Amino acid sequence: MKKIKFIVEKTNTGYSAYHENSHGIVATTGGNISELKINILEAYNLQLDYYHKKPVSEDGITLAFDLGQFFEYYNVINVKGLAQRMGMNYTLLSQYITGAKTPSAKQTKKVLQGVKQLGRELYEADFS
Numbered sequence: 194m195k196k197i198k199f200i201v202e203k204t205n206t207g208y209s210a211y212h213e214n215s216h217g218i219v220a221t222t223g224g225n226i227s228e229l230k231i232n233i234l235e236a237y238n239l240q241l242d243y244y245h246k247k248p249v250s251e252d253g254i255t256l257a258f259d260l261g262q263f264f265e266y267y268n269v270i271n272v273k274g275l276a277q278r279m280g281m282n283y284t285l286l287s288q289y290i291t292g293a294k295t296p297s298a299k300q301t302k303k304v305l306q307g308v309k310q311l312g313r314e315l316y317e318a319d320f321s
Contacts, residue, residue: 196255199233201226203262210256212237216244226266230254260304264290270308279307 199210199219207224210233221236223229230251238248264272272290276283281303288294289304296304 196253197237197249198255198257201229201256201258201262203265216240226256230256260296260301261290261292263308270311275307275311278311279303281307 197212197214199212201208201210204222207222208226208229209220209222210229211218211220212233217240219233219237219240221229221232223232233254234249234251237254241248258266264270272286273283276286279286281300285294286304289296289300
């Protein structure tokens with residue numbers, strides 16, 4: 194099943210998200226990411242219901258953050274350690290995250306691959 198991508202943006206009061214499709218734009222807000230996910234499902238499923246389509250569950254959506262928002266939300270990730278693992282200069286990664294510099298598509302892909310690799314390793318980790 195193809196996941197529906199919602200673009201997430203930080204606001205003064207929490208987060209907003211939107212998804213554009215052939216029927217228009219679905220947009221909503223939330224004070225935190227958990228609330229935002231609930232509101233996304235409600236808003237998107239209202240649109241689907243209007244067009245007599247099957248509703249989706251939380252597994253049917255994905256959230257897309259920009260680099261800064263991603264690392265702000267997932268602040269448990271050690272940026273310096275991640276940069277070292279990826280072979281990237283920590284200062285450069287920090288500048289991407291703060292918005293001081295804009296990463297190329299290639300650099301953004303490299304960071305995403307590094308984060309996903311870390312996620313896979315954590316998922317597969319076990320304790321004795």
